[in-house]
Amino acid sequence: MSESHHPTGIKRWLYTTNHKDIGTLYLWFSFLMFLVGGVMALVIRAELFQPGLQLVEPNFFNQMTTMHGLIMVFGAVMPAFVGLANWMIPLMIGAPDMALPRLNNLSFWILPFAFFMLLSTLFMPGGAPNFGWTFYAPLSTTYAPPSVTYFIFAIHIMGASSILGSINIIATIMGMRAPGMGYMKMPLFVWTWFITAYLLIAVMPVLAGAVTMMLIDIHFGGSFFSAAGGGDPVLFQHIFWFFGHPEVYIMILPAFGVASAIIPTFARKPLFGYHSMVYATASIAFLSFIVWAHHMFTVGMPLVAEGFFMFSTMIIAVPTGVKIFNWVATMWRGSMTFETPMLFAVAFVILFTIGGFSGLMLAIAPADFQYHDTYFVVAHFHYVLVPGAIFGIMAAVYFWLPKWCGKMYDEMMGKVHFWLSFIGLNVTFFPMHFVGLAGMPRRIPDYALQFADFNMISSAGAFLFGFSQVFFLGIVLQTILYGKKARSEVWDNPHGLEWTLPSPPPYHSFTQPPQVTMAHASPR
Amino acid sequence: MHINLNTLLLYTGIMMSGAFIPASVAEELPRWQLNMPQGVTEISRDIYGLHMAVLWVCVVIGVIVFGAMFISMVLHHRSRNKEAATFHENFWVEVAWTTIPAIILIILFIPSMRTISQMYDTQAADIDILVTGFQWKWKYEYLGEDVKFFSNLSTPSGAIYGIENKNNHYLLDVDEPLVVPLHKKIRFLITANDVLHAWWVPAFAVKQDAIPGFINEAWARIEEPGTYRGQCAELCGKDHGFMPIVVKAVSDDEYRSWLAERKRQTAQERTLMAQQFSLEQLVERGEKVYQSQCMVCHNANGKGIPGAFPSLVGTAISTGLMNDHIDIVVNGRAGTTMQAFGSQLSPLDLAAVITYERNAWGNNMGDMVQAIDIARFINDAKQ
Amino acid sequence: MQAPDKKRIHAIVIRSSLITVLMFGFGFALVPLYDVFCDLTGLNGKVSLTPIHPVSTPGEVPDVRQIQMQFIAINNETLPWEFAPREFSLPIQLGKPYVTHYRAKNLSSRSMTVQAIPSVSPGLAAQHLSKMECFCFEQQRLEAGEEMDMAVRFVVSPSLPQSFSVMTLSYTLFDVSDKNTTQLTRN
Known part of the structure; x- marks a missing residue:
C-alpha cells in the first residue's frame, strides 16, 4: 500500500471510497452480526435443551427467534455477500474500483445505524419485535410491541443500503468491465451477483412497500392488513413472500458463484457447463418470482392456486439440479485436492442438495399441510442457509483471504474449523427433520416430551457449531497478524484476473485496464 | 433481566435430583420418532404415501449424485489422478439431466394434485x-x-x-x-x-x-x-x-x-347465571373452580410456592379491594404466569372462585360477588 | 486512472433507480391487484362490501337445484355484543332471492359502532353469491343495551358448480367505535 494516499486510522474507514476497504468493512460487520445472531440462536437452543421453561420467558424467546432471523438474513448473510462483491467484482472484471465509490461508502455506513436501531429495541419497554422474522400481520401491526416502529425504520434503512449497493454492482458490471471481458466471459461469481443485484432492486422496494403499509396501518389509521377496514391479513403474506422468495435466492445465488470459482480451482479442471450455469441461474431468478405462495399452502388458497404454485416450485428443482450436476461433472476426472476452501465448497454442494431435497418435499402441496410451520421447515431452510449461504461465504473467505491480506491461513486450523462446523451443523439441524415430521411446531419455547431427545442433540450441536465460529475468528486474526506470505497466485494455477495481481493487491488496482486473454476469461 | 432466576434455581435443583423424565413415564413415550405418522384418515394416509414417495425419489437421486461425487473424490484425487481431464461441455449430457428430472417431477405432480383435490372436497358434511x-x-x-x-x-x-x-x-x-x-x-x-x-x-x-x-x-x-x-x-x-x-x-x-349431556350442562349454566347466590353456595362452587384452575400454582392451602407463585393468604389482593381482586383474576397480570381468566371461565365461576378466595384459609372477608357483577365488570372494562 | 464511460454508468444508474421506484409502486399496486385476484378466484372467500344486483336474463328459469346455506356470527376480539343468525341453516334454491336476519345486541354500557366483515366458505363459492342488501355495507351503531335485527338479502347464482352442496356465510363483527372517521378504505 506504499503508493496510496489515504487518511489513516478511523478516518480512513469512515471516509473511504475504496472498494477493498468497503469490502473489508462489510465483511467484518457481517461477521459481528453473525456472532450476535449466533448468540441469539444459542439462547434459543439453550432454552430448548430440555422440555420446560428454564432460562427465558416465552415472550423473550419469541424476541430471540425474530431477531435471530432478521440479523442473520439482513445483517450476516446479505452484507457478507455485498462485502465479497465489493472486494472481488472489480478485481474479477479488471475495473479500478466500483462505479459509484461515494455511494458505496454511504450504502455501507447506513447499515450500522439500521442494526443499532434494531438491536436497541431489545431494551425498549415491551421488548424487541416478537412476531417472527416474517412479521405476519396482525401480530406485527395491531398486536405488536411499540418497538415495531423502530423495526420498520431499520428495515427501510437496510433496504436502502441493499438497493444502493445493488445499483452500484449493476453499474460496475455493466459499465466497468475491462476491454475483452464480454458478458459470457465473466466469472460465474460476477454473473450470479449480477442476477442477484437485479433481484434485489426488484424485491427490496416491495419489502419497503410492505413495511410502509404496516406503518400506515399502525400509526395512520390505515387498514391494508386488517379485515375491520376492508383489508386482509393474507394480503400481507402475499406481499411479504413476493419479496421473501426471491430473497431466498438472493442469499444463495452468490454462493453458487463462489462454489463455481472454487471447485474448478481445486479440481484443476475448467468448470463444466459454464453457459448452462448462467442460464440455470437466470431461470432460478425468474422462477423465484412465481413461486411465492408455496409458503402459504395452508392459508386457504383456491385449488388452482395450490396446483400452480406447487408446479412452479417443483420446476425450480430442474435448474438447481443442473447446477449440482455441473459441479459434480467438474469434479469428475479432475485432479483434486481438498484444501479448506474446497472442503467448504464440497460440503456446500452436498448439504445444499439435502436442503434442496427437503425443499422438493415441501413443494408437494398436500404433504406441506403436514410439514408447514414445523421443525421440518426449520431443518430445510437451515440446510439451505447454513451450509448453503454461510459455507459459501466461509469457502470464499478461505479462498480469497490470502489474496486480500497477502498472507496464508494455517491449513491445519482451517481444516479443524471445517470439520467442527460440518459436524456441528449436521448434529444441530439433521435431527430437526425428525422432530418436525413427528409433529413439533416451530417457534415454540417448550415442547412435548417425545421431542426431548432430538432437541437435546440439536442443542449440543448448536453449541459446537457456535464455538467453532469463534475459532474461525481466531484463524482469520492469526492469518492477518502472523500468516506466512502468500504468492500472488496463492493456489495451483487458479483462473481469473484477481490472481494476476500481487497478494495483497495494491490499494488502487487495475488503474490501467488489464489485457483480458483466454487465460482469464470464463470459460477458458 | 428477562431470565427468571428463581425458576432457574428451582429447576436446577430438580434436575440434580434426577426428576427430569421419570423412568416409568419415559417407557410409554414414543421417543426417537423419525417419521411422519400415517394418521387415521384416508387423506392422511395418502399424504403419508406421497411423503414416502418423494422421500424415496430424493434418496435415489441422492445416492446417484453423492455416489458419483464420492467416487470422484476418491478416484480423482491428485494422488491417484495426476493429470486432470479438460472436458467442460457435453450437450447431450446436459439435455439428459434437464429433461429426466423434469419428467420425474411431472410424475410426482399428478398424484399430489389428486390428493389435494380430495382435500378441497366441498360436499356437505355430517x-x-x-x-x-x-x-x-x-x-x-x-x-x-x-x-x-x-x-x-x-x-x-x-x-x-x-x-x-x-x-x-x-x-x-x-x-x-x-x-x-x-x-x-x-x-x-x-x-x-x-x-x-x-x-x-x-x-x-x-x-x-x-x-x-x-x-x-x-x-x-x-x-x-x-x-x-x-x-x-x-x-x-x-x-x-x-x-x-x-x-x-x-x-x-x-x-x-x-x-x-353437554347441552344439558349448557342449559343449566344459563339458568344459574341469572340467579343470586348465597355466600355459602358461592364458596362451595368456588372451591371446585379453585381446585381445577388455581391450585396448580397457588397451592391447596392458598400459600402458593415461595419464590415462584405468590400466596393468597392475607395478601393485598385477596383481602383488599374487591375490584382489584376481580381485575387480576379477569385480566391476569402482565409479565407473570397469572393468566387472564375473564374469557376462560363463566362469570358465575369467576364470581364463585373470587368469593372463595376471599373467604378461605382464614381470609374471612365475608364479602361476595355475583355473576352479574362480573359480567358488568368485563363489559365496563371494554370501554 | 482509467476513465470509465461516465455517461453510460449514469444511464445504468437512472435505469436501475427507475426499476426500484417502479417496484416500490408495484408493492402498492399488489393491493388492488390482490382484490381483483380475490374476485376472480374467490381467495379467502372474500365477498364484496357493496351491493351487487344480479342481472337476470329474461326467460331464465331458476335452477331447481337446492343447496344448504349456513350462517355464522363471530365477534372479533371478544366484542361484548350478542350476535347470532336468526336461523343457522336454510335450504335455498339457486337463482331465487332470500332474506335472512342476524340479531345483534350491545351488551356493554356504552354506545358502540361495529363493522361486519363477510366471508364465505368454500372460498370458490363466494363469486356465485350476490348480496342486494346487507348490514355489512355500512357500519352499525347500537346504544348500550340496544338490540336490532339486521337483514341480508341475497341470491346464489345457478352458475354455482355442482360440486358445492353447502355454503357457509360468516360475519365477523369488528369494533370500530374509535375509528369513527375511518370509512372503509377498500372493498
Missing part, C-alpha cells in the same frame, strides 16, 4: 364445527347444536417450570377436548378472534390457518377411535406453544350421548 383461535386457546362451536366451549391447556404451570413432574401428555392436554364421531364427515370451519393461528391435528392431516375476519375450511373422516393431539401451528404471540388441540374420536352413539 357435522360442522366452528373452530376459533384465541390468544391462547381454542373455542369449539358445534354449529346448529347450541354447544360451544373453550379448550385450554391443562398442563399445570408447575410442570412447565420444573416444579413438578411432566406427564406423558405434557403440553398436549386440555381441560375439555373436542369430541367427534367416527366415520362421519366432519367439516371444520376455522377462524380467529385476534391474530393468526393454525389448527393442526397431524393424525388427520388437517392444518388450516385461522384468520380473523375470514373463515377457512378443512374436513376429516376419522376411521379409528382414539385421542388425537395437535398444536397451534402459526406464531400467535407469547403462548403460541401452549395452546394444544385434543380431539376424542368416539362411536356415533357415544358422541350422541356426550352431545346430549
Whole structure:
C-alpha cells in the first residue's frame, strides 16, 4: 500500500471510497452480526435443551427467534455477500474500483445505524419485535410491541443500503468491465451477483412497500392488513413472500458463484457447463418470482392456486439440479485436492442438495399441510442457509483471504474449523427433520416430551457449531497478524484476473485496464 | 433481566435430583420418532404415501449424485489422478439431466394434485364445527347444536417450570377436548378472534390457518377411535406453544350421548347465571373452580410456592379491594404466569372462585360477588 | 486512472433507480391487484362490501337445484355484543332471492359502532353469491343495551358448480367505535 494516499486510522474507514476497504468493512460487520445472531440462536437452543421453561420467558424467546432471523438474513448473510462483491467484482472484471465509490461508502455506513436501531429495541419497554422474522400481520401491526416502529425504520434503512449497493454492482458490471471481458466471459461469481443485484432492486422496494403499509396501518389509521377496514391479513403474506422468495435466492445465488470459482480451482479442471450455469441461474431468478405462495399452502388458497404454485416450485428443482450436476461433472476426472476452501465448497454442494431435497418435499402441496410451520421447515431452510449461504461465504473467505491480506491461513486450523462446523451443523439441524415430521411446531419455547431427545442433540450441536465460529475468528486474526506470505497466485494455477495481481493487491488496482486473454476469461 | 432466576434455581435443583423424565413415564413415550405418522384418515394416509414417495425419489437421486461425487473424490484425487481431464461441455449430457428430472417431477405432480383435490372436497358434511383461535386457546362451536366451549391447556404451570413432574401428555392436554364421531364427515370451519393461528391435528392431516375476519375450511373422516393431539401451528404471540388441540374420536352413539349431556350442562349454566347466590353456595362452587384452575400454582392451602407463585393468604389482593381482586383474576397480570381468566371461565365461576378466595384459609372477608357483577365488570372494562 | 464511460454508468444508474421506484409502486399496486385476484378466484372467500344486483336474463328459469346455506356470527376480539343468525341453516334454491336476519345486541354500557366483515366458505363459492342488501355495507351503531335485527338479502347464482352442496356465510363483527372517521378504505 506504499503508493496510496489515504487518511489513516478511523478516518480512513469512515471516509473511504475504496472498494477493498468497503469490502473489508462489510465483511467484518457481517461477521459481528453473525456472532450476535449466533448468540441469539444459542439462547434459543439453550432454552430448548430440555422440555420446560428454564432460562427465558416465552415472550423473550419469541424476541430471540425474530431477531435471530432478521440479523442473520439482513445483517450476516446479505452484507457478507455485498462485502465479497465489493472486494472481488472489480478485481474479477479488471475495473479500478466500483462505479459509484461515494455511494458505496454511504450504502455501507447506513447499515450500522439500521442494526443499532434494531438491536436497541431489545431494551425498549415491551421488548424487541416478537412476531417472527416474517412479521405476519396482525401480530406485527395491531398486536405488536411499540418497538415495531423502530423495526420498520431499520428495515427501510437496510433496504436502502441493499438497493444502493445493488445499483452500484449493476453499474460496475455493466459499465466497468475491462476491454475483452464480454458478458459470457465473466466469472460465474460476477454473473450470479449480477442476477442477484437485479433481484434485489426488484424485491427490496416491495419489502419497503410492505413495511410502509404496516406503518400506515399502525400509526395512520390505515387498514391494508386488517379485515375491520376492508383489508386482509393474507394480503400481507402475499406481499411479504413476493419479496421473501426471491430473497431466498438472493442469499444463495452468490454462493453458487463462489462454489463455481472454487471447485474448478481445486479440481484443476475448467468448470463444466459454464453457459448452462448462467442460464440455470437466470431461470432460478425468474422462477423465484412465481413461486411465492408455496409458503402459504395452508392459508386457504383456491385449488388452482395450490396446483400452480406447487408446479412452479417443483420446476425450480430442474435448474438447481443442473447446477449440482455441473459441479459434480467438474469434479469428475479432475485432479483434486481438498484444501479448506474446497472442503467448504464440497460440503456446500452436498448439504445444499439435502436442503434442496427437503425443499422438493415441501413443494408437494398436500404433504406441506403436514410439514408447514414445523421443525421440518426449520431443518430445510437451515440446510439451505447454513451450509448453503454461510459455507459459501466461509469457502470464499478461505479462498480469497490470502489474496486480500497477502498472507496464508494455517491449513491445519482451517481444516479443524471445517470439520467442527460440518459436524456441528449436521448434529444441530439433521435431527430437526425428525422432530418436525413427528409433529413439533416451530417457534415454540417448550415442547412435548417425545421431542426431548432430538432437541437435546440439536442443542449440543448448536453449541459446537457456535464455538467453532469463534475459532474461525481466531484463524482469520492469526492469518492477518502472523500468516506466512502468500504468492500472488496463492493456489495451483487458479483462473481469473484477481490472481494476476500481487497478494495483497495494491490499494488502487487495475488503474490501467488489464489485457483480458483466454487465460482469464470464463470459460477458458 | 428477562431470565427468571428463581425458576432457574428451582429447576436446577430438580434436575440434580434426577426428576427430569421419570423412568416409568419415559417407557410409554414414543421417543426417537423419525417419521411422519400415517394418521387415521384416508387423506392422511395418502399424504403419508406421497411423503414416502418423494422421500424415496430424493434418496435415489441422492445416492446417484453423492455416489458419483464420492467416487470422484476418491478416484480423482491428485494422488491417484495426476493429470486432470479438460472436458467442460457435453450437450447431450446436459439435455439428459434437464429433461429426466423434469419428467420425474411431472410424475410426482399428478398424484399430489389428486390428493389435494380430495382435500378441497366441498360436499356437505355430517357435522360442522366452528373452530376459533384465541390468544391462547381454542373455542369449539358445534354449529346448529347450541354447544360451544373453550379448550385450554391443562398442563399445570408447575410442570412447565420444573416444579413438578411432566406427564406423558405434557403440553398436549386440555381441560375439555373436542369430541367427534367416527366415520362421519366432519367439516371444520376455522377462524380467529385476534391474530393468526393454525389448527393442526397431524393424525388427520388437517392444518388450516385461522384468520380473523375470514373463515377457512378443512374436513376429516376419522376411521379409528382414539385421542388425537395437535398444536397451534402459526406464531400467535407469547403462548403460541401452549395452546394444544385434543380431539376424542368416539362411536356415533357415544358422541350422541356426550352431545346430549353437554347441552344439558349448557342449559343449566344459563339458568344459574341469572340467579343470586348465597355466600355459602358461592364458596362451595368456588372451591371446585379453585381446585381445577388455581391450585396448580397457588397451592391447596392458598400459600402458593415461595419464590415462584405468590400466596393468597392475607395478601393485598385477596383481602383488599374487591375490584382489584376481580381485575387480576379477569385480566391476569402482565409479565407473570397469572393468566387472564375473564374469557376462560363463566362469570358465575369467576364470581364463585373470587368469593372463595376471599373467604378461605382464614381470609374471612365475608364479602361476595355475583355473576352479574362480573359480567358488568368485563363489559365496563371494554370501554 | 482509467476513465470509465461516465455517461453510460449514469444511464445504468437512472435505469436501475427507475426499476426500484417502479417496484416500490408495484408493492402498492399488489393491493388492488390482490382484490381483483380475490374476485376472480374467490381467495379467502372474500365477498364484496357493496351491493351487487344480479342481472337476470329474461326467460331464465331458476335452477331447481337446492343447496344448504349456513350462517355464522363471530365477534372479533371478544366484542361484548350478542350476535347470532336468526336461523343457522336454510335450504335455498339457486337463482331465487332470500332474506335472512342476524340479531345483534350491545351488551356493554356504552354506545358502540361495529363493522361486519363477510366471508364465505368454500372460498370458490363466494363469486356465485350476490348480496342486494346487507348490514355489512355500512357500519352499525347500537346504544348500550340496544338490540336490532339486521337483514341480508341475497341470491346464489345457478352458475354455482355442482360440486358445492353447502355454503357457509360468516360475519365477523369488528369494533370500530374509535375509528369513527375511518370509512372503509377498500372493498
